[in-house]
Amino acid sequence: MEENDHPGLPERIPDPRQLIAVLADTAKLRVFSGLVLAAAPEEGLTLAQAAEAAGVSKAEAHKALVNLTVLGLARRTGEDTYAASPDVFRSSLSELNRKRDEAAAKAFGTTDPARLSVLLNSFRDGKLVYLPEKFGKRQIVLEQVAQSFEPGTRYAETEVNIVLRDLYPDFAALRRYLVDSAFLSREDGFYWRSGGTVAV
Numbered sequence: 178m179e180e181n182d183h184p185g186l187p188e189r190i191p192d193p194r195q196l197i198a199v200l201a202d203t204a205k206l207r208v209f210s211g212l213v214l215a216a217a218p219e220e221g222l223t224l225a226q227a228a229e230a231a232g233v234s235k236a237e238a239h240k241a242l243v244n245l246t247v248l249g250l251a252r253r254t255g256e257d258t259y260a261a262s263p264d265v266f267r268s269s270l271s272e273l274n275r276k277r278d279e280a281a282a283k284a285f286g287t288t289d290p291a292r293l294s295v296l297l298n299s300f301r302d303g304k305l306v307y308l309p310e311k312f313g314k315r316q317i318v319l320e321q322v323a324q325s326f327e328p329g330t331r332y333a334e335t336e337v338n339i340v341l342r343d344l345y346p347d348f349a350a351l352r353r354y355l356v357d358s359a360f361l362s363r364e365d366g367f368y369w370r371s372g373g374t375v376a377v
Contacts, residue, residue: 211230334368337368
């Protein structure tokens with residue numbers, strides 16, 4: 178990898194896994210720690226000072242600084258001085274959350290932050306893992322579950338059970354909640370969707 182001579186954060190915000198991977202290396206972690214704990218952290222340390230602070234050779238310190246700079250964890254403050262840029266952690270996490278929210282908005286069909294928060298807490302990998310006790314939050318989750326059924330289609334109870342079993346272990350309770358909340362209607366052993374939003 179080549180050194181990034183531009184100060185500040187990298188043009189491309191690194192994935193948190195990249196940051197963890199680079200700091201899993203003991204020499205890089207020690208060099209980064211030395212930069213963070215420097216007496217004048219904004220001014221930074223020279224290569225020799227970074228090596229001494231980390232207890233590694235100059236060659237190891239140079240290699241570490243190259244990797245840290247490429248990821249934005251370090252920046253040049255002079256011709257031969259480097260300072261830590263810990264703000265890259267916050268930027269990386271914010272970017273990860275943004276991507277997560279975008280994916281969730283697409284999967285759940287809503288951009289409402291309150292709804293997304295409830296749905297993200299209740300679903301994991303397409304499965305319902307938590308059914309909220311509070312009525313309002315539970316209604317949000319039940320409406321999402323109701324999207325599993327096509328409007329205008331009548332389902333036998335066994336078909337409803339198959340769909341719900343794939344979402345939640347206690348499918349019978351989930352079925353009752355859907356009926357009690359008027360997301361599903363039931364008559365003569367058949368069910369149909371009678372509530373919730375419909376995509377147009």
